Structure formats: structure tokens, C-alpha cells
Amino acid sequence: MRTLCTSLATAEPGSPVTLEGWVHRRRELARVTFLVVRDRTGLAQVVLPAGTRVPPEETVVRVTGTATPSAQAPGGVELTDAVVEGLTEPAATPPAELWRPRLDVSLPVLLDHAPVLWRHPAQRARWELAAASLRGFRATLDALGFTEVATPKLVGSATESGANVFAIDYFGRPAYLAQSPQFHKQQLVGVFERVYEVGPVFRAEPHDTVRHLAEYRSLDVELGFVEDHRDVLSVLREVLAGMVGAVAAAGDAVGRTGARLPVVPEEIPVIHFADALALVGAPADEPDLAPEHERALGAWALAEHGSDFVAVEGYPMAKRPFYTHPWPGDGRWSNSFDLLFRGMELVTGGQRLHRASDYEAAIRARGEDPAAYAAYLQAFRHGMPPHGGFAIGLERWVGRLVEAANVREVTLFPRDLHRLAP
Amino acid sequence: MRTLCTSLATAEPGSPVTLEGWVHRRRELARVTFLVVRDRTGLAQVVLPAGTRVPPEETVVRVTGTATPSAQAPGGVELTDAVVEGLTEPAATPPAELWRPRLDVSLPVLLDHAPVLWRHPAQRARWELAAASLRGFRATLDALGFTEVATPKLVGSATESGANVFAIDYFGRPAYLAQSPQFHKQQLVGVFERVYEVGPVFRAEPHDTVRHLAEYRSLDVELGFVEDHRDVLSVLREVLAGMVGAVAAAGDAVGRTGARLPVVPEEIPVIHFADALALVGAPADEPDLAPEHERALGAWALAEHGSDFVAVEGYPMAKRPFYTHPWPGDGRWSNSFDLLFRGMELVTGGQRLHRASDYEAAIRARGEDPAAYAAYLQAFRHGMPPHGGFAIGLERWVGRLVEAANVREVTLFPRDLHRLAP
Structure with a gap:
């Protein structure tokens, strides 16, 4: 049963949750890897062990894990103990970084892509x-x-x-x-x-x-x-x-x-x-x-x-x-x-x-x-x-x-x- | 202030009412002339003295009169003491009589008109x-x-x-x-x-x-x-x-x-x-x-x-x-x-x-x-x-x-x- 990204905020802490969406952003830090998932409702944060192989941005994934309160996560809840499964092939690199706050591209680039x-x-x-x-x-x-x-x-x-x-x-x-x-x-x-x-x-x-x-x-x-x-x-x-x-x-x-x-x-x-x-x-x-x-x-x-x-x-x-x-x-x-x-x-x-x-x-x-x-x-x-x-x-x-x-x-x-x- | 045809049913008996719509049907009887007005909501009946000149079917008219209960009228109220004013020229005769219960025309006639x-x-x-x-x-x-x-x-x-x-x-x-x-x-x-x-x-x-x-x-x-x-x-x-x-x-x-x-x-x-x-x-x-x-x-x-x-x-x-x-x-x-x-x-x-x-x-x-x-x-x-x-x-x-x-x-x-x- 799929949970929508913005509904993660109201998931029972400790309950199992499945998200489906696009890899919006990967952040590979020294001690942890963050994966931000995007669906039609918004964004959700997934926490993975450092060094986890995460599919590239825009790949469609299913992520199963545990709802865990976190002050830093969008909506105050993140997904931990997560398993990431690609639903498609790894996506090609987008023509612009979609996770940045502003889409800073020229008009021809916007229209061509x-x-x-x-x-x-x-x-x-x-x-x-x-x-x-x-x-x-x-x-x-x-x-x-x-x-x-x-x-x-x-x-x-x-x-x-x-x-x-x-x-x-x-x-x-x-x-x-x-x-x-x-x-x-x-x-x-x-x-x-x-x-x-x-x-x-x-x-x-x-x-x-x-x-x-x-x-x-x-x-x-x-x-x-x-x-x-x-x-x-x-x-x-x-x-x-x-x-x-x-x-x-x-x-x-x-x-x-x-x-x-x-x-x-x-x-x-x-x-x-x-x-x-x-x-x-x-x-x-x-x-x-x-x-x-x-x-x-x-x-x-x-x-x-x-x-x-x-x-x-x-x-x-x-x-x-x-x-x-x-x-x-x-x-x-x-x-x-x-x-x-x-x-x-x-x-x-x-x-x-x-x-x-x-x-x-x-x-x-x-x-x-x-x-x-x-x-x-x-x-x-x-x-x-x-x-x-x-x-x-x-x-x-x-x-x-x-x-x-x-x-x-x-x-x-x-x-x-x-x-x-x- | 215009009253819609179906709202005539709830008009105060004896109150002045103005309808605007199309002449749906004229019925010229020996002692009375009925005029049925059509607008987007439905039909209303207007009672006129015998011999009143009424514009032909489909002419757009404004009718001012008095709301009067009548068991025979649609909605139980008709317009009496009415004055009929044409808002356009008298309409040409329609290709079929639109007041009949069924529109009984061939497909080419329906589509051409x-x-x-x-x-x-x-x-x-x-x-x-x-x-x-x-x-x-x-x-x-x-x-x-x-x-x-x-x-x-x-x-x-x-x-x-x-x-x-x-x-x-x-x-x-x-x-x-x-x-x-x-x-x-x-x-x-x-x-x-x-x-x-x-x-x-x-x-x-x-x-x-x-x-x-x-x-x-x-x-x-x-x-x-x-x-x-x-x-x-x-x-x-x-x-x-x-x-x-x-x-x-x-x-x-x-x-x-x-x-x-x-x-x-x-x-x-x-x-x-x-x-x-x-x-x-x-x-x-x-x-x-x-x-x-x-x-x-x-x-x-x-x-x-x-x-x-x-x-x-x-x-x-x-x-x-x-x-x-x-x-x-x-x-x-x-x-x-x-x-x-x-x-x-x-x-x-x-x-x-x-x-x-x-x-x-x-x-x-x-x-x-x-x-x-x-x-x-x-x-x-x-x-x-x-x-x-x-x-x-x-x-x-x-x-x-x-x-x-x-x-x-x-x-x-x-x-x-x-x-x-x-």
C-alpha cells in the first residue's frame, strides 16, 4: 500500500511505509546518505547508511522503510531502515538540477526539455x-x-x-x-x-x-x-x-x-x-x-x-x-x-x-x-x-x-x- | 428585473412580473390567446385577450404582466394582464415546430438547421x-x-x-x-x-x-x-x-x-x-x-x-x-x-x-x-x-x-x- 509523500507526516511512528516516486535529490555525506523522494503531493526524506548505492536523480523508485520522527525532515517525519527498489532503468541526467529552489535555465532550454x-x-x-x-x-x-x-x-x-x-x-x-x-x-x-x-x-x-x-x-x-x-x-x-x-x-x-x-x-x-x-x-x-x-x-x-x-x-x-x-x-x-x-x-x-x-x-x-x-x-x-x-x-x-x-x-x-x- | 420562467411558479400572486425569452408557442382560441414563453429554465404561460397580435414562434420577447395562480399553467402560475414587446424582428418560421413534444425531422434536416x-x-x-x-x-x-x-x-x-x-x-x-x-x-x-x-x-x-x-x-x-x-x-x-x-x-x-x-x-x-x-x-x-x-x-x-x-x-x-x-x-x-x-x-x-x-x-x-x-x-x-x-x-x-x-x-x-x- 503506497503512502503519498505528504502523508508520511501523519504516519504512525515506527510503522512500515512504502513510498513511490522520483529520486528528487541524493546527498551522500560522510556518515549518512539522504534520498529525497518526490511524488505528486510533494517531497519526503529517506535516510540510508553511508555508501548505499542510490539510483540517479529522476529514476522512479519504490522505497520501503520505517516512519521516524525527525525535526529536519519535510513534514517532521522521515523514512529509516529503508530499502530502495528501482521501478525503471536508472534515469539519464536531467538538463537542469530539478532539486534546486529555482529552475535557472534559458527559455530555449526550458522549451526543448x-x-x-x-x-x-x-x-x-x-x-x-x-x-x-x-x-x-x-x-x-x-x-x-x-x-x-x-x-x-x-x-x-x-x-x-x-x-x-x-x-x-x-x-x-x-x-x-x-x-x-x-x-x-x-x-x-x-x-x-x-x-x-x-x-x-x-x-x-x-x-x-x-x-x-x-x-x-x-x-x-x-x-x-x-x-x-x-x-x-x-x-x-x-x-x-x-x-x-x-x-x-x-x-x-x-x-x-x-x-x-x-x-x-x-x-x-x-x-x-x-x-x-x-x-x-x-x-x-x-x-x-x-x-x-x-x-x-x-x-x-x-x-x-x-x-x-x-x-x-x-x-x-x-x-x-x-x-x-x-x-x-x-x-x-x-x-x-x-x-x-x-x-x-x-x-x-x-x-x-x-x-x-x-x-x-x-x-x-x-x-x-x-x-x-x-x-x-x-x-x-x-x-x-x-x-x-x-x-x-x-x-x-x-x-x-x-x-x-x-x-x-x-x-x-x-x-x-x-x-x-x- | 427579469423573472425566469420556472421561477414564475414561486412569484407572489398578484405581483408584477417580467419574463424574457422566445415565443415557444402561440394558441389563438376563440375567447383567449395563449402565449408560451421559453427561456433557459423552461416554459411559462401568458394569457392575452383574444385577437391580440402575438409575434411568431421563436421571436425574442419581453412580457410584463401579473402573476396569477392557474391549475392549467406550467408550475401552477401564469401571467395575466400582459404586455408583449418584441426584442428582435419577428422571427422566420422554424424548419420544424419546436413546441411539439418530439422533434420529428430527418437527420439531414436536423444537421442543416x-x-x-x-x-x-x-x-x-x-x-x-x-x-x-x-x-x-x-x-x-x-x-x-x-x-x-x-x-x-x-x-x-x-x-x-x-x-x-x-x-x-x-x-x-x-x-x-x-x-x-x-x-x-x-x-x-x-x-x-x-x-x-x-x-x-x-x-x-x-x-x-x-x-x-x-x-x-x-x-x-x-x-x-x-x-x-x-x-x-x-x-x-x-x-x-x-x-x-x-x-x-x-x-x-x-x-x-x-x-x-x-x-x-x-x-x-x-x-x-x-x-x-x-x-x-x-x-x-x-x-x-x-x-x-x-x-x-x-x-x-x-x-x-x-x-x-x-x-x-x-x-x-x-x-x-x-x-x-x-x-x-x-x-x-x-x-x-x-x-x-x-x-x-x-x-x-x-x-x-x-x-x-x-x-x-x-x-x-x-x-x-x-x-x-x-x-x-x-x-x-x-x-x-x-x-x-x-x-x-x-x-x-x-x-x-x-x-x-x-x-x-x-x-x-x-x-x-x-x-x-x-
Whole structure:
């Protein structure tokens, strides 16, 4: 019967115990050899006579011995009178010493050796925050009456944005990888009113930046019967609070990453796009915020509102997709927003058009034929409520949470312009 | 302030109420007009004077009126003195009458008009069972110490099986859509010990059958420190019980689908592949089970063990992937299994090889070069525990649960040889 490493602390002193895990560290001293075993729960210390042959780091072992109180051991109990049995061949030397407190390797080394280097407790903890975030995201939305959906990643046309799309050979005809579940999640508002999806999205992103990936996890939400984009922002606020709450509850993973958890304010500060431009000293005709503008707005929100989050609403219609709902009374602006977290765009959201006639006009205004959108427009012709939604990028979220320099550091197996392996 | 349809039942008699939803049904009688409103929670009845103009079915409306007890209304309360306001243009006539108890349309009609026909309460309930199943899957595994992971769907080689893979143009070089997260979930056992993932998998499936799709949702599990495939099967049993439990708790959705929920036995009956062949009267050298064999085994399990589930273990090594662990003492057979649910293969699982040297030998035995698998083999060279796992097809699960004739009937937007829309 296997005892987990962290459960050794509660083992009866003198009782027989079997641990199974990886050799995390060997320390061969003059009078004693220490073996630290690692499993999914943490570390445990094994004491062996000096000169005992111990398998190299990362070898998988079964260790049988006696639970013995020890002030120096993790959890206050160590294993003595131990027998170590290798469950695999002796492991090859890892590309970095995983027992050191920090994994001090360059980004290419981290990514090339991801299957091994993610084993480092501080690195693994970063993904544990991602997994906890997903739990918090779903639990919050389940409680608000949302239904989880699964929309196709293979789509027949590249109509949503056109650019940066991956083409595939689909039984001899062209198909594309979905850049987002946007069209399908809207259609499903007609069915379930409130939907969410966690899934991969694909961008043939030709830029090599610290915040773009060719494949990432999008946390998508869409809901009907909203007044405007502010109702969408209210749900986003609840979701972020639920995600932070789940992360805070994720055991010692926060401590292992050194992350500072944000406080999600009761009301996220909101600034209009035009005011945001003025605030950061950008020309009034700028169509979008540059990364340095986002950083300046993040600093402003922290100084002025004590908030790690700030929403910029009213983005120019010219820069938003055709399904965006305009700002009532002023068609230059839109009922959409970006949410910045610690000075970086984390979420895009807003209210969408909901009348079939508005869609047809918007598509014609782009010089396109509504017939190309027939499948999508079905939902609107058959009655769709005022609705809106948002999408959170999981990797950016975790990246900002742990203040990583590059989103690749928090992605298990990143994909970009240059990288398709491991 | 909006009242949800099912909450009308608890509204104070005589109090003002606002409903928002779709016109589910109009009934214009000689002395009164009934309007049934549908929202995500269910239906509510509105009473209007005869001759009131009511928008057509599926139009989105806001209805304000007075809560009035009525024995005939759903929930025992209806809305009287009501004012109906259209929130969208009048809806186009749906391709089928959604208020009828059964959605009686052909499969092509159902699939072509999916955005509208999924609104039918009985059809929508099928997906609600899928969503509940996902909740049960994750809750069971979270409680067992598993970590949710996200593995890349874009992969650099088609090595896992070679056949039936979709090729994509990846910034000018070839890449492929992952047929399963198999390689990556194994690597992550080295990090987290116990992992799961819910995500799309892609098969360029040239067969047009009632149970194959080009894209489906795979519920993947992998765990370390197993004795053999029977430990994997034990976890599968817990997962299935958790899924059935969550489905049973999903409100009235089960009733709307008419599904008979299975009982998951404490021990799922297991039969060896060789015995299964004999039982169904197939030649002893058959390498696999045909669909009619699966049906016969399903009938046997029900008759003999009272079980909707039966596991067939020991499949011939010749038909299993190279990473499959052989049956100890008899290399013809493997430590793998398929789980049949109501006579159809639902799950494939088993124990995997875990020693780097066994992988190299298995790859060479296929006439391939282990160097082509370098990224994958890293994990094994650096110490991997005995491990195994399984994958459940979500659409097959729901299909068997509601006893649908075709897996497409329970898929929101199916993708196959012929279909890329809606």
C-alpha cells in the first residue's frame, strides 16, 4: 500500500511505509546518505547508511522503510531502515538540477526539455495555477446557469477575420482551423442562453512576440438578455473573482510560484477609449492601444484605483469585428471592451449585434455577400436576444499572475512560428 | 428585473412580473390567446385577450404582466394582464415546430438547421446530459488527485498512427492535427502523475458510419504507479459512476431525453479477448472485434452480469499501438482493454510501456528510427513510472446514453466526410 509523500507526516511512528516516486535529490555525506523522494503531493526524506548505492536523480523508485520522527525532515517525519527498489532503468541526467529552489535555465532550454523541466516543483506549480483557474472559471459559470458547450475547430470558411488562419486539406477540399468559437457560441446563445467553452484556438500569427502563440486556450463566454456590454463586464468580474478564489485555494502552488494574487475589485474601473488615449498622451485618432499604452493604463489603474484590472470600453467600430454592437448615439464607438490585467490585454469582449437585418447591413458594408454567412445568420433570422460575451486567454492570465516575461514560460508545450515540438 | 420562467411558479400572486425569452408557442382560441414563453429554465404561460397580435414562434420577447395562480399553467402560475414587446424582428418560421413534444425531422434536416433545432427542449436536453457528464468526469478526477492539462493539437509529425491524419500548412512547413493527446499526456504523467484532458481530437476518417466523426471530444485520462491495466479500469469505473451520478443530478434533462441511465456495477465484468471471440463464435485468429461481436458481447454482459458495461482485456499486441504493454508471460496479448457500453466500443485503454529501452525496441520492431520520436522519448529516458490510461468518446457516450441511432444526433455541430457546416 503506497503512502503519498505528504502523508508520511501523519504516519504512525515506527510503522512500515512504502513510498513511490522520483529520486528528487541524493546527498551522500560522510556518515549518512539522504534520498529525497518526490511524488505528486510533494517531497519526503529517506535516510540510508553511508555508501548505499542510490539510483540517479529522476529514476522512479519504490522505497520501503520505517516512519521516524525527525525535526529536519519535510513534514517532521522521515523514512529509516529503508530499502530502495528501482521501478525503471536508472534515469539519464536531467538538463537542469530539478532539486534546486529555482529552475535557472534559458527559455530555449526550458522549451526543448519541457517534458522533464516541468517536473521542477516551482515550474509545475505554474500549471497548477492554470488548472485551478479553469476550475474557478467553470464553477463560477455553472453557478450562474451557464452550459458548457463544444464547438467545432474545423470550419468551412475563413470568414470571421480572414487573416492569420491555418488552412487544412479536408478530404480534398479546403477547411480552416477556427480562430475562435465566436460564431458558434453566439448560435448557442439561441439554444442555452448562457454558454461557455474552454478550448484551443488557432492563429497563424506571423509575429514573434512574448505574448502571441499559434495555439492557445481560450476561455469563452457568451450570454443572452443583456442590456449592453456593461452586463457582460459584470459577469467577467464574477468569473475573475472565481478564478482568483480557486487559485488561492490551490494548496501551496501559489507559494511555489511566488505569485502575488490580485484583488478583483467589486467594480472594475472602466475608462472610455477616447479618454484612455488622452490619458496616455496618444493622438486622438489612434485606432488601437499599443502595448506601451496598455502598460501606462495599467499603472494608472493601480495608482488611481488600486486595481490590477482596468476595462477600456468604446473601442472604435472601425477596429472591431463586423458583429460588434455600436455605441448607442455615436456610431464611431462600439459597445465593446478590452480588459487589461497588470498592463496587458487579457480579455476582449462586448455586446454583439442581434438583429438579422443589422448583420446583413454590416456584412454588405464590408463588401461581402450575406449568403457566405448563411449558416451563422440562421440563428439571427430565427430570433436571437441582445447578447454579448468575452474571451480570456489562459496563458496570458497565468503569465500575468506569475509575472512571467514570456507567455511560453507558462504554456505546457507552446506552438509558435518556430516551434512544433516537443 | 427579469423573472425566469420556472421561477414564475414561486412569484407572489398578484405581483408584477417580467419574463424574457422566445415565443415557444402561440394558441389563438376563440375567447383567449395563449402565449408560451421559453427561456433557459423552461416554459411559462401568458394569457392575452383574444385577437391580440402575438409575434411568431421563436421571436425574442419581453412580457410584463401579473402573476396569477392557474391549475392549467406550467408550475401552477401564469401571467395575466400582459404586455408583449418584441426584442428582435419577428422571427422566420422554424424548419420544424419546436413546441411539439418530439422533434420529428430527418437527420439531414436536423444537421442543416442545427442552430435552430437544438432549441427543441428534448434535443437541447441531450446536450445538457453531455455537459453534466463533463462535470461528473472532472469532479471525480479532481477528487482523485488528477490535474487537468492542455496539450497541443498542432503536432510536427504523424508518428502516432500515421493513417487518417489531417495535414496543415504550418507557416510553410507540414504539420498535423493531433489524433489524440496520447504522447503528451504520457509525458505529463512524469510531471503530475495523474492527468486528464477534455479536448477535440481529429481523425481524417474516410468511413461514413453512424459512429465516426472527423472531430470529436475525447475525455483523456492517464495515471502513473499502476500495477497493470486493471488499476486503470478501476479508475475508469469511478469516472463512469461519477458521470452517471452527475447526469442523474441534471434536473429534468434526463426526463426530456427519455434516457435510461445505466447502473455502473461495483466491478465491471471483464472478459479476455480470446474468450470473447469464442463466446461470440468468431474464429480464434480474428485480430479485432467487429461491431456485431460488440453487440453480442453487450447482450451477454446484460444477460449474464446485469451490466450495461463490459471490458474486453488482452487485445492482440499486433492490433495495438507500439506503446502498449504486453500481457506478462504471453506476448501475443496485451495489457489493454476496450470498454463496451450497451454493445458499442466507448473507451480504449490499457497499460503503456514505461522503460526507454522497451520503447526503442518497439519502435525499431516497426522498422522505424527512435530518433523520429526524440521529443516523446525524453520523458522515458528521464524516468517514468509504470502507467496507463484511457480515452472516452463524449459523443459515443451520450449517444449510447440516449440510445441515438447516429452519433451525429448528439453532436452540436458534427464534422464528417461530407459536412463542414453549420
